[in-house]
Amino acid sequence: MKEDKQYQSFQETCVKNVNGMLYEKESNSSCNLNVNARDQSFFINQCDQQIYELKSQYESDSSLLNNSEFQEEEYLQNSNLLQKFEDISKNNICKNIIKAFFVYLLDKNNDLLTDFVFKGTTHSNARKQAKNFAQSYNFNNKYLQKLIQHSRYGRAFEFYLTFEAEYWLEKSKVKQKEDHQIFINFLKLCCCNTDYSNRLTAYKKGKKNLFNNK
Numbered sequence: 001m002k003e004d005k006q007y008q009s010f011q012e013t014c015v016k017n018v019n020g021m022l023y024e025k026e027s028n029s030s031c032n033l034n035v036n037a038r039d040q041s042f043f044i045n046q047c048d049q050q051i052y053e054l055k056s057q058y059e060s061d062s063s064l065l066n067n068s069e070f071q072e073e074e075y076l077q078n079s080n081l082l083q084k085f086e087d088i089s090k091n092n093i094c095k096n097i098i099k100a101f102f103v104y105l106l107d108k109n110n111d112l113l114t115d116f117v118f119k120g121t122t123h124s125n126a127r128k129q130a131k132n133f134a135q136s137y138n139f140n141n142k143y144l145q146k147l148i149q150h151s152r153y154g155r156a157f158e159f160y161l162t163f164e165a166e167y168w169l170e171k172s173k174v175k176q177k178e179d180h181q182i183f184i185n186f187l188k189l190c191c192c193n194t195d196y197s198n199r200l201t202a203y204k205k206g207k208k209n210l211f212n213n214k
Helices: 002-029 037-087 093-105 112-117 123-136 141-149 153-163 165-171 177-192 194-199
Strands: none
Touching: 037 177, 093 112, 093 123, 093 141, 093 153, 093 165, 093 177, 112 123, 112 153, 141 153, 141 177, 141 194, 153 165, 153 177, 165 177, 177 194
16 A cells, blocks of 8 residues: 555656656747757657656665565564563473474484585484484573574574474474474574574573573
8 A cells, every 4th residue: 555655656756747848848849849850859868767767766765665664574573473482381392392303313314414514424424423412412591502503503403493393393292382383483583593592591500591581
């Protein structure tokens, strides 16, 4: 609706400018009725140039407006997701997702390791290194943040969240599937923009890991 009004305004501006040019040309022609072909060509070029400039300005303004509306919509969606994430109970949800990721990562039937993590390495060697990484992983927010930002495993994790996690969730027997889905969406957001992963904060020595709700 907003774009229709803008385009209507653009058309009215074009008509107004062209009519003004016609009026000016007609006034000049009253003094000289013998308008030659060169004058007519010059007049047409002026009209075309005016319309081209107005159209270019309209397209530029429309592009800026659409980009602004997209950013606003994206901000609202992210804010809504973050609010949902803060409201859910997170007990064991992250652990379930990470465990499922490692199972998929170490599966001999996919090429995720050699495609994303260790390009140019044999599958057996890549799987060995990934297995050591999985065994050394501690299920807390500090390690989760490191996984998201990891130069190798971070990309594999993002791939899994984008293309495999929802399928795993659908087939799994975990409870609170809706909360798991919200957590998965939050993790995908963190992978796209690692600044969001800084919301994860860890407390030392026996204190429970919490998410920063500020």
